[in-house]
Amino acid sequence: MDFIKKYAMIIVLALVVIFFTIMTGGNILRPMNISSLISQNAYVFILATGMLLCILTGGNIDLSVGSVVCFVGAVGAELMMTFHVNIYLTILIMFILGTAIGAFQAFWIAFVRIPPFIVTLAGMLVFRGLSNVVLDGLTVSIADKEDFVYIFGGGANCYIPDVFGVDGINLTCLVVAVVMAVIFLVVQLRKRNIRIGKGFDVEKAVPFYIKNVVIAVVIGAFGTGLALHKGIPTVLIWLAVVILVYHYITSNTRVGRYFYAVGGNEKATKLSGINTNKVYFLAYTNMGFLAALAGMVTIARLTSAQPTYGQNYEMDAIGSCFIGGASAYGGIGTVPGVIIGATLMGVINLGMSLMGVDQNMQKVVKGLVLLAAVIFDVVSKRGGKLIAE
Numbered sequence: 001m002d003f004i005k006k007y008a009m010i011i012v013l014a015l016v017v018i019f020f021t022i023m024t025g026g027n028i029l030r031p032m033n034i035s036s037l038i039s040q041n042a043y044v045f046i047l048a049t050g051m052l053l054c055i056l057t058g059g060n061i062d063l064s065v066g067s068v069v070c071f072v073g074a075v076g077a078e079l080m081m082t083f084h085v086n087i088y089l090t091i092l093i094m095f096i097l098g099t100a101i102g103a104f105q106a107f108w109i110a111f112v113r114i115p116p117f118i119v120t121l122a123g124m125l126v127f128r129g130l131s132n133v134v135l136d137g138l139t140v141s142i143a144d145k146e147d148f149v150y151i152f153g154g155g156a157n158c159y160i161p162d163v164f165g166v167d168g169i170n171l172t173c174l175v176v177a178v179v180m181a182v183i184f185l186v187v188q189l190r191k192r193n194i195r196i197g198k199g200f201d202v203e204k205a206v207p208f209y210i211k212n213v214v215i216a217v218v219i220g221a222f223g224t225g226l227a228l229h230k231g232i233p234t235v236l237i238w239l240a241v242v243i244l245v246y247h248y249i250t251s252n253t254r255v256g257r258y259f260y261a262v263g264g265n266e267k268a269t270k271l272s273g274i275n276t277n278k279v280y281f282l283a284y285t286n287m288g289f290l291a292a293l294a295g296m297v298t299i300a301r302l303t304s305a306q307p308t309y310g311q312n313y314e315m316d317a318i319g320s321c322f323i324g325g326a327s328a329y330g331g332i333g334t335v336p337g338v339i340i341g342a343t344l345m346g347v348i349n350l351g352m353s354l355m356g357v358d359q360n361m362q363k364v365v366k367g368l369v370l371l372a373a374v375i376f377d378v379v380s381k382r383g384g385k386l387i388a389e
């Protein structure tokens with residue numbers, strides 16, 4: 001039972017992958033579809049990571065992220081195509097704009113203490129409307145901005161020359177996968193040894209080694225899959241940076257501990273001398289920053305900007321957080337958990353698309369799976385009891 005409690009969502013993810021592997025005749029595991037899973041769901045990983053910080057502060061959410069993604073993307077496309085602004089200056093402006101929007105909303109939430117739901121709901125309407133104004137209801141193509149598309153992974157991949165007659169892309173992917181797997185194992189072993197040295201309780205040796213070897217094998221298989229289809233998408237580099245940076249912040253820094261403290265008990269946190277207003281401000285300002293990055297990734301993948309981009313992005317991000325183990329009351333949740341949740345959402349989307357499931361039915365299935373996954377997680381943590389005591 002302890003094993004199920006700890007790895008509930010990983011078990012669900014594995015079962016979902018097995019299900020779609022059977023139903024699609026193994027097509028979901030083809031290298032091309034693995035690469036598509038990354039590029040099509042990159043925005044979910046980025047936004048869910050930022051949404052986690054908002055949720056940690058007390059179960060708060062940001063409903064405006066989809067509209068901010070659209071608005072920042074629209075401004076960027078117009079700057080590049082209509083005003084012919086240098087792409088690197090455009091990227092800087094887009095980051096500043098997204099961060100400024102986040103800070104604007106954060107001010108009302110953190111210092112004026114207007115409920116986040118109201119502020120971000122207003123933001124969702126405002127920035128969706130401004131997106132239509134900026135684009136004049138039209139589509140702006142950025143297909144000829146190859147550098148921008150390449151940088152943010154809109155279907156482009158890193159170019160690697162051949163090495164001693166061996167395809168450079170394939171070799172690089174394999175080397176990166178092996179290196180990452182080894183680094184992962186070394187880090188896990190080091191953390192275990194440190195805990196043992198300090199006299200802390202640690203996981204039993206056999207489950208520990210089995211779990212981490214399986215994860216290392218999955219990393220290697222993932223890299224092999226990419227090697228067989230064009231190589232490493234540049235968007236994967238952005239995802240890796242976001243995941244590693246925010247995992248480090250939430251698990252190894254004082255600021256990261258503040259988010260958990262505020263969500264656990266804000267009054268006690270304030271009495272301990274922590275400025276909780278600044279914690280809220282940082283969470284929502286950061287959300288705007290990551291929404292800007294998601295906007296760049298979105299228009300790069302689709303090579304255009306449209307007024308409809310970003311719709312329901314906030315729901316995918318929120319769903320990924322809760323599936324990944326974040327508490328609706330705040331104070332609980334991890335970046336790795338969010339990544340598992342986002343991966344599960346992506347696998348469901350891709351699997352149903354490959355099966356040819358109608359779009360309306362896909363929404364029904366996603367909603368039911370989201371509810372079932374959360375119920376499974378909650379009930380397992382209660383020791384199998386369905387009704388709360």
